[in-house]
Amino acid sequence: MIPVCPTSALPPGEAIRVEADEPIAVFNVDGDLYAIDDTCTHQDASLADGWLDGCAIECPLHASCFDLRTGKVSGPPAKVPVRTHRVVVADGMVYVQRGTAGDGAP
Numbered sequence: 001m002i003p004v005c006p007t008s009a010l011p012p013g014e015a016i017r018v019e020a021d022e023p024i025a026v027f028n029v030d031g032d033l034y035a036i037d038d039t040c041t042h043q044d045a046s047l048a049d050g051w052l053d054g055c056a057i058e059c060p061l062h063a064s065c066f067d068l069r070t071g072k073v074s075g076p077p078a079k080v081p082v083r084t085h086r087v088v089v090a091d092g093m094v095y096v097q098r099g100t101a102g103d104g105a106p
Contacts, residue, residue, distance in 0.1 A: 004094040015057075017048040024085055024096055027068055029055055034068035035085035035096045042078035 004010070004018050010028045018024040023038035025048035034055070038047050045061035052058075055068045058075070065075030071084040086097040 001088060001095040001097045004096055007089060007092050007094055010094060013052060015048040015050075015052065017046055018096060020098075024098075025057075026087060026094060026096060027052060027057065029068065033087040033089065033094060035087045036066065036068060036071055037082040037085075039082075040064055040066075040078060041073075041080040041082055047082070 002018060002020055004026050005016055010016055012028050012030050015025055015027045017038050018026060024035050025038035026033060026035045040047055040059040040061060042064045043061055045059050047057050047059060050057045050060045056065050056074055057068055058065050062077055064078030066082050067074050071081040073079060073081055083099045085099040088095045088097060
């Protein structure tokens, strides 16, 4: 598992980018934590820098939208989903377990 941050460092409505082989974005949606690949599948932009609206994240570059729960595209111009990842909270720390090819995007 990849350590992300203490839970106190990720308040509701916020996101954090995790530097890994492939960057991951972790979002706090009213206390529920979600993790997806951080790079938009339309063009190279950080989704952690996007606009959060419920469980949807809008890319800051061209406004593609993705569902944080499934990784599926919910608004164009992107057509390819992003991979989702499992979030684990233990002892006040947030961790991410990388998703598999079956989650979100291949």
